[in-house]
Amino acid sequence: MKSMWIKNNWIYGVLFLSVISAIFALLTSNFIFKSGTAGIGILIVLILNFKKEKPSKDTWLIIGAFLFSIAGDWFMSNMNGDSTMFSKGIALFFLAHLGYLLFATLNGQIKWRFTSILLALFLLFYFLVLFPSINDNILMLATLIYLLISCFSLGASVGIKGDYIVKWTYVFGIFLILFSDTIISLTEFLGYNRLDFLILPTYYLAHISITFSLIRKQG
Known part of the structure; x- marks a missing residue:
């Protein structure tokens, strides 16, 4: 019985490595660990795909989203106040959200x-709170477009059909990304940093939650 349980649930042990990676990322700020939750998520989805006779084509969108997230995180981690690097990071995270949305x-x-x-709530937040504080036109436009895709991504996740746990763990993951990004915007544009301690934990937990959703989806 125990060996059967292990055989059917070992993939959750691999997912636990994401938790360990997130902890080391918070302790060390090492980029290898920072990209670990998304990287391990990619590995898990690939394993699940190749174990099936007919791989789920939609899960490749999540693999792409995680790859763009890793690239976007690299730009954000190395921007050092450079708005161009910040805009490139936003563009890559936009592509990640596009993958989440299409999935x-x-x-x-x-x-x-x-x-x-x-959308109404976040557009009010953008025009009343963020817009007056952004002086770079490209950054202003990039932030607005990213805000729109983030809202559509969460709205689409709420409309997922099928297994209850698959749906709501995916919704939770997308919500956490939006939550983390909102705190980042407060920090970068308004200098409000009291909530900074939540940015990375929620971001890593988002990847873990989305990966868990796909494990459940694949059975």
Whole structure:
């Protein structure tokens, strides 16, 4: 019985490595560990895909999203106040959100009422709070576009159909990314840093939650 349980659930042991990587990332700020949650997520999805006779094509979107997240995180980690690096990071995270959005729409449909309310709230936040503090036009536009794709990504995740746990762990992951990004915007544009301690833990937990969702989805 024990060996059967291990055989069916060993992949969760691999997922636990993401937790360890996140802890070391918080303790050391080493980029290898910082990219660990997304990197291990990619490894897990690849393992699950190649174990199946007919791999799920939609999961390649998550692999792409995680890859863009790693690249975006590199730019953010090395920007040193350079707005151009920050904009490039936003562009890569935009592509990551596009992957999350397409995955969700392939497994359901956008919840338009929820998305409309979310968009209204974040557009108010952008124009009333962030916009007056952004002096770079390119950065201003990049931030707005990224805000829009983030809201659509979360709205699409809420519309995922099928297994309850698959849906809500995925929703939780996308929500955590949006939450983390909101804190980053407060820090970068307003200099408000009291919530900075939440940025990385929520970001890493987002990858872990999304990966867990795909493990569950693959059975």
